[in-house]
Amino acid sequence: MAEKMALAKAINESLRRALEADPKVLVMGEDVGKLGGVFRVTDGLQKDFGDSRVIDTPLAESGIVGTAIGLALRGYRPVVEIQFDGFVFPAYDQIVTQLAKMHARSLGKVKMPVVVRIPYGGGIGAVEHHSESPEALFAHVAGLKIVSPSNASDAYWMMQQAIQSDDPVIYFEPKRRYWDKAEVDTEAIPAPLHRAQVVREGTDLTLAAYGPMVKLCQEAAAAAAEEGKSLEVLDLRSVSPLDFDSVQASVEKTRRLVVVHEAPVFFGSGAEIAARITERCFYHLEAPVLRVGGYHAPYPPARLEESYLPDLDRVLDAVDRSLAY
Amino acid sequence: MTVESTAARTSRRSAGSKAGTSGTKAAGTTGTKGTTRTTARKAAAAKGAEPGLVQLLTPEGKRVKNAEYDKYVSGITADDLRGLYRDMVLTRRFDAEATALQRQGELGLWASLLGQEAAQIGSGRALRDDDYVFPTYREHGVAWCRGVDPTNLLGMFRGVNNGGWDPNGNNFHLYTIVIGSQTLHATGYAMGVAKDGADSAVIAYFGDGASSQGDVAESFTFSAVYNAPVVFFCQNNQWAISEPTEKQTRVPLYQRAQGYGFPGVRVDGNDVLATLAVTRWALERARAGEGPTLVEAYTYRMGAHTTSDDPTRYRHDDERAAWEAKDPLLRLRRHLEAAHHADEGFFAELEAESETLGKRVREAVRAMPDPDHFAIFENVYADGHALVDEERAQFAAYQASFADAEGV
Ligand SMILES: Cc1ncc(C[n+]2csc(CCOP(=O)(O)OP(=O)(O)O)c2C)c(N)n1
Numbered sequence: 001m002a003e004k005m006a007l008a009k010a011i012n013e014s015l016r017r018a019l020e021a022d023p024k025v026l027v028m029g030e031d032v033g034k035l036g037g038v039f040r041v042t043d044g045l046q047k048d049f050g051d052s053r054v055i056d057t058p059l060a061e062s063g064i065v066g067t068a069i070g071l072a073l074r075g076y077r078p079v080v081e082i083q084f085d086g087f088v089f090p091a092y093d094q095i096v097t098q099l100a101k102m103h104a105r106s107l108g109k110v111k112m113p114v115v116v117r118i119p120y121g122g123g124i125g126a127v128e129h130h131s132e133s134p135e136a137l138f139a140h141v142a143g144l145k146i147v148s149p150s151n152a153s154d155a156y157w158m159m160q161q162a163i164q165s166d167d168p169v170i171y172f173e174p175k176r177r178y179w180d181k182a183e184v185d186t187e188a189i190p191a192p193l194h195r196a197q198v199v200r201e202g203t204d205l206t207l208a209a210y211g212p213m214v215k216l217c218q219e220a221a222a223a224a225a226e227e228g229k230s231l232e233v234l235d236l237r238s239v240s241p242l243d244f245d246s247v248q249a250s251v252e253k254t255r256r257l258v259v260v261h262e263a264p265v266f267f268g269s270g271a272e273i274a275a276r277i278t279e280r281c282f283y284h285l286e287a288p289v290l291r292v293g294g295y296h297a298p299y300p301p302a303r304l305e306e307s308y309l310p311d312l313d314r315v316l317d318a319v320d321r322s323l324a325y
Numbered sequence: 326m327t328v329e330s331t332a333a334r335t336s337r338r339s340a341g342s343k344a345g346t347s348g349t350k351a352a353g354t355t356g357t358k359g360t361t362r363t364t365a366r367k368a369a370a371a372k373g374a375e376p377g378l379v380q381l382l383t384p385e386g387k388r389v390k391n392a393e394y395d396k397y398v399s400g401i402t403a404d405d406l407r408g409l410y411r412d413m414v415l416t417r418r419f420d421a422e423a424t425a426l427q428r429q430g431e432l433g434l435w436a437s438l439l440g441q442e443a444a445q446i447g448s449g450r451a452l453r454d455d456d457y458v459f460p461t462y463r464e465h466g467v468a469w470c471r472g473v474d475p476t477n478l479l480g481m482f483r484g485v486n487n488g489g490w491d492p493n494g495n496n497f498h499l500y501t502i503v504i505g506s507q508t509l510h511a512t513g514y515a516m517g518v519a520k521d522g523a524d525s526a527v528i529a530y531f532g533d534g535a536s537s538q539g540d541v542a543e544s545f546t547f548s549a550v551y552n553a554p555v556v557f558f559c560q561n562n563q564w565a566i567s568e569p570t571e572k573q574t575r576v577p578l579y580q581r582a583q584g585y586g587f588p589g590v591r592v593d594g595n596d597v598l599a600t601l602a603v604t605r606w607a608l609e610r611a612r613a614g615e616g617p618t619l620v621e622a623y624t625y626r627m628g629a630h631t632t633s634d635d636p637t638r639y640r641h642d643d644e645r646a647a648w649e650a651k652d653p654l655l656r657l658r659r660h661l662e663a664a665h666h667a668d669e670g671f672f673a674e675l676e677a678e679s680e681t682l683g684k685r686v687r688e689a690v691r692a693m694p695d696p697d698h699f700a701i702f703e704n705v706y707a708d709g710h711a712l713v714d715e716e717r718a719q720f721a722a723y724q725a726s727f728a729d730a731e732g733v
Contacts, residue, residue, distance in 0.1 A: 034639040035567035058537035058573045059504055059565050087503060090539060125433045128487045129502050266712060295716045300701045302433050302484025307698045307720075317723065 002185040008041050008178035010152035011117075013186070014159035015042065015079060019049050025163060026071065028055045028064060029081030029117075038083055039119060039178055061091035068114045069098055077113045077163055085120040086129025092137075099168045100143030111166040115159075120148075121212045121262050122309055123176035125302040132299050133263035138170050139240040139272075146239040147193060148172035150214035152182040154237060157190035165193070172239075174212035194238035196246035202232035205256035205322055208247055208273065210236040213260045213310060220315040231319065239269050247273065248280045255286040256322045260310055265293040287325035290318045377577075378623060379603050380593040384651045386659025388598075397602035397609075403666040409450060409597050410657050410667070411675055413442040416466040417654060418679040419475045422686045423465075423482070427632045431690050432482045436463045440595070440627030443653030444560050446470060447600025448528065448622070451608055455496065455525040457518075459511035462500040463560075464530050471497040475682075476689040485696050505531060505538030508557065512544045515553035515611070526611035528556045528604075534565020536581065537573045545585040545617070554611035556604065557582075557619045560594060562626035567639040582619035594624030595653040625651075698724070 005013065018025045027042055027049075033056040036043030046054035057064050061082060068078035082088045088095070095116065102112050122131030139146050145167050149155040155173070162169040191197060199214065200221050207217040214235045221231035232254050234247060251257050257277055259270035270291035277289055292310045300308045379394055420438050427435040438445060441463070449470025452458065460467055468478055472495050480489035481500065488499040501507040511529030518525055535541055536559060548555050559578055563570055570578070582589030588610075592603040600622055607618035625648040629636050661667040702717040 030565075031567045033567070036638070038566070038633070056568050056572050059534035059568070060537040060539060062539050063537065089503070090505075125484060127434055127481055127484070127502060295701060295720070296710070296712045297701050297705045297716075298487070301481065301486050301696065303695045304698060304701055308701055313727075314723075317726075 001187055002183050004181050005152050005184050006179050006181050007149070007152045007155045007174070008039055010156040010182075010184050011041050011159055011173065012043055012045070013184070014156045015045060016048070017186070018077075018079070018160060018163045019045065019053060022077065022163075023053075024076050026053055026055060026076050026078045027081070028057050028068060028078050030057060030059055030064075030083050032056060032081050037081060039175065041117075041119075041173070041178075042081065061087055061089075062094050065091040065094040065099060065114075065116065068116075069094065069102065069112065072112050072114050073110065077115075079115040079117060079159075079163060082116060082118045084126075084130045085118055085132040085134055088116075088118055088134065091116075095138070095144070095168075095170070096141050100141045102143075103167070104143060112168045113163070113166050114168045115162045115165075116168065116170045117173060118170065119173045119175035119178075121172075121174055121176060122299060122305050123212065125305070128299065128301070131305065133172075133261065133294070135170075135172055135239050135261075136263055136268050139269060143168065144240065145169045145194070146172065147237060148174060148211035148239065149237065150174065150177065150199075150209075150211055150235050152180065153184045153188075154235075156184045156186065157188070158193055158237070161190065161193040172211055176212050177215065180215070191237075194241050194243060196234050196236045196238070196243035198232060198246075198250065199235045200231070200233040202230040203254055204230045205258065205319055206232045206234055206247070206250040206254045207258050207260060207315065207319075208234040208236055208250075209260040210239060211261075213262060216310065216312065216315060217260055220312055220319065223312060223316060224319060229319065229323070242269075242273065244273075244276050244280065247277055251277055251281045252284050255284055256325075257285070257289045258292060258315070258318045258322055259289065260292045260315055260318075261294075262309060263294055264296055265291045266296045268293055287322040290322050292318045378591050378593050379599050380596050381599040381602060382596045382656050382660055384595075384656050386656050386661075386663055388660065388664075391599075391602075394599065394602040394606060397605040398598055401598070401601075403661075403664070406598075406657070406661060407667055407671060409446055409601070410654070410661060411678075412446040412450065412466070412469060413597065413654050413657065414675050414679055415682055416442050416446065416469050418683055419469070419686060420465055422683045423479060424628070424632065426479075426687065426690050427482070432479060432632075433484045434482050434631055434633060436482075436631045437626075437628040438463050438465050440625045440648065440653070441560055441562055441622075442466050443597035443657075444558075444594035444600055444622035444624045447594075447597040448530075448558050448604040448620070451601050451604035452528065453525065453608075455523070456608065457496045457498070457511075457514055457525065457527045459498045459507040459514070459527065459529045460500055461504070461507065461530050461532065461535070462502050463532075464500070467530065468497055471495040473497050476686055476693075479686070479690055480693065483690060483693060485693060505535040505540040505544075507531070508535070508541045508544035509547070511555050511557075512548045512551075512553050512617075515548065515555035515617075516551050518554055519552070519614075524612045526554045526556060526608045528558050528608070530558050530560065532565060533559060533561040533563070533570045533578060534568065534573055535559075536578055545581070545587075545619075548617035549585045549587050552614070552616040554614070555617045556607040556611055557617060558604065559619065559621045560624055561621050562594075562624050564626055564630065564636075564640070566630045566634060567636075577621070579619055579621035582617075585617075587617045587619065589619035589621065591621045591623050594622030595648075595651045595656065597653060597657055624653075 032042040033046040274289035445466030449467040477490040480486040515527040579589035579591040
């Protein structure tokens with residue numbers, strides 16, 4: 001059944017389906033019950049599944065993730081919500097020192113099917129700690145899987161897959177795309193969770209992005225097309241594991257790569273992609289891999305975020321620089 | 326009913342009776358189902374003062390005696406009372422103006438203090454200049470008492486900065502958005518005060534929701550262990566966004582202190598006089614080297630959590646109505662009038678002063694310039710950093726390329 005829905009609604013529908021299908025699935029977090037979350041992603045779920053399955057937690061992120069670990073040890077599959085990106089850090093200890101390592105420490109005896117949902121990224125004019133992109137901080141940690149859908153359909157299916165995964169999945173939700181609508185086919189056969197997808201074919205250069213930046217890259221490709229440039233857009237979808245094969249295939253075709261993310265460029269996921277693709281495609285590349293992203297500065301106040309965030313001009317500027325080699 | 330919640334109910338019942346907390350809301354209300362209990366407790370709380378709650382002014386504005394705390398406000402004059410009233414009125418006016426400015430698109434967000442004026446003015450006016458305040462993000466009334474220009478508070482809500490004032494200018498630290506963090510900073514600062522042999526005190530503000538954070542528990546531990554001169558001032562406004570206090574704790578919050586080894590007291594947070602008295606007591610303890618105190622100001626958030634919140638989704642209007650009857654401003658006004666401490670002229674003058682403040686705030690916000698784009702790269706480090714310099718230069722060149730393209 002295909003239906004047009006907003007990205008936030010798609011996650012809501014996906015959670016609903018998971019709660020229906022498996023009594024072990026739980027939804028937990030601050031304000032996820034009656035309020036339906038500050039973005040209404042969990043709207044109506046507590047009403048329909050009760051407060052023992054859709055749980056308003058105390059205001060304590062370490063507690064939320066720590067207890068989710070315990071629930072997972074007991075056979076549950078918690079999907080926890082961190083209200084905003086900047087508030088995941090009280091839980092960072094539990095995520096990094098416990099959640100990520102439990103499977104390895106138990107010699108594979110213990111599974112950690114925990115999903116940590118984090119609305120992330122900027123562009124909504126919020127106050128500080130509400131606009132950050134900390135994915136690289138998690139990707140650096142072995143044992144965690146990191147994904148970020150860019151559209152409603154992926155949001156729906158990737159959530160299903162994340163919940164079914166026996167590994168902890170950090171599910172970064174592009175909050176500025178929550179209200180973007182797309183067709184969601186709830187009976188489709190989805191692409192594998194960690195497979196990148198070509199969302200626009202091109203021959204001159206590859207733009208690789210995930211989450212909120214995919215749409216921007218599509219717009220950039222459309223703008224470039226008017227100038228006669230053919231850009232391929234790759235939606236990476238998963239940051240860890242990262243589908244380097246798909247990136248490589250695209251780069252072998254286009255010979256140029258620009259990686260776009262909101263997070264600071266320095267030590268960001270673009271750095272990893274640039275390094276690996278340089279190793280894999282050294283003789284195919286016509287230009288160094290370029291990165292477009294945030295600066296080495298705290299996320300600025302709302303009135304400056306337009307200067308801070310990658311925009312159409314900055315992506316096209318990088319495209320021009322790459323093509324100029 | 327899950328195993329966990331049954332256990333919690335049992336332990337709560339025994340905690341209530343063991344501690345002999347006859348006046349607490351928890352005692353005597355066990356055994357009923359969660360929702361019924363919550364409703365009953367809310368109704369009881371809304372009705373008026375309960376035993377265990379320090380109150381000096383009733384909602385009707387009647388002064389009631391309190392053997393323990395009267396002495397902390399014994400010297401208070403009619404002038405002082407009018408001053409407290411003025412603080413509350415102007416703070417409320419400022420807050421209303423900020424809410425309106427948000428609606429008009431001048432601010433991106435606003436966290437209103439409506440209903441919490443007495444808790445903030447009472448505690449704020451108990452402070453000495455050399456005391457140090459660690460607020461959360463709603464302490465506009467405390468900022469007022471510290472002499473922070475209210476327009477400075479609006480910068481971060483307008484989105485032009487992430488702070489807006491020099492914390493050391495008025496010993497009023499920057500607003501902290503990450504819940505609970507500042508309680509540890511306050512504790513550390515207080516440890517420093519003690520090391521220096523100074524007799525100033527430190528006060529940390531936080532909410533009932535924040536009381537669940539590990540940082541807050543750790544600040545209790547540290548302050549107790551190091552006997553730090555810090556007052557933990559919890560404004561229990563009954564809600565943490567959509568979650569009632571019951572979702573954070575099963576014992577009254579002020580009782581938490583006991584387990585850490587320092588005193589806790591619950592004060593009527595809508596009673597400015599009682600709040601003043603209790604905070605003075607706690608600050609004096611700190612100054613005298615007696616260590617931390619937890620003050621729970623029992624109050625109510627009359628508005629939304631912030632301007633992006635919709636409280637109709639989770640709470641009933643009748644709850645607010647019940648609390649409106651306990652309005653902190655109304656109660657002091659009634660007292661002033663009954664005691665003939667203030668005449669019509671005073672109230673009229675104050676009204677005019679409020680209007681002037683509102684106008685000043687409105688004009689200041691509208692005139693507030695957007696920051697220069699290069700501000701992104703300012704103050705990232707105190708010593709400078711090569712990468713920031715490089716990125717700033719790239720940014721400048723990039724900006725200049727637009728100017729070139731436009732032939733400027
Ligand atoms: C660590 C952290 N988690 C979540 C949030 C989002 N948040 C902002 S305010 C708030 C509720 C705070 O409630 P309380 O501590 O009672 O203070 P109040 O706002 O009621 O004054 C929440 C959940 C946050 N700011 N920081």
